[in-house]
Structure formats: C-alpha cells, structure tokens
Amino acid sequence: QLNPLGRFWTSKERPTFFRYPIKLSSVESFRSFSCAGRENQLYPDLASNCYNYFRCLGGVTYSYTCKNGDLFDMSSNECRPKDDVDCPSKPPTTEKCLHQPDGFYPDYDDDCASYY
Secondary structure, three states: OEOOOOOEOOOOOOOOOOOOOEEEOOHHHHHOOOOOOOOOOEEEOHHHOOOEEEEEEOOEEEEEEEOOOOEEEOOOOEEEOHHHOOOOOOOOOOHHHOOOOOOOOEOHHHOOOOEO
16 A cells, blocks of 8 residues: 555554544644654654644654644544543643744743743
8 A cells, every 4th residue: 555655555554544634734843853763653742732743654754733623642543632632741831922923932031042
C-alpha cells in the first residue's frame, strides 16, 4: 500500500486510521520536535496542548493538527474530543500571552534565554 509520499508501507509502519481528518500543522511546532533516534510511531505535541501531534517514520518528522478542536490521544493514537483526552503535560499559561497573536516571543525577563 502506498503512503502519502508514494512509498510503500511495511506491516510495521502501517498507519493508524483516524476518525477525524488531519492536516499538516504549523512550521513552528514542527521545528520543536525531532524524530532522530525515536521509534516509528505517533507522539503528542505537548507544546500545543496535544492539538498537534507528530509521526516519526524512519527518523523523519511529520507534523499534523487535529480538526474541530480535538486533541491527540496517546492511548488510542487518534484525535478525540478534548473532554475525552488527558494531555500528559500542558505548558503553563502566562499573562504575557494575553492579547498577543499566536507565535513565539523572547522572554525579556530571562535575558532572552527562553521564549514563550
């Protein structure tokens, strides 16, 4: 069976079929995760509170976003309604993000050593 990149799946790499459509997500989330040295499987994007997730295949990272406000559920390997999903570790919320467009900002309180 051909995958979206035109390569054949092996039985070990056969994809999980999802109840909800998925699409490629933002480049910023993609940059924050690497599949180098990881197993061929799906991983939640904790930085997005599980709205995004990654697929590792042969060390290559593929990034996806759940539709309709759903979250990626590690136990079922699919996007599910957010009330049914417990994201393992959600980043802390901060007042600094109020009234800011989506994106990454340098943390001036930390001499720009980190971002939020």
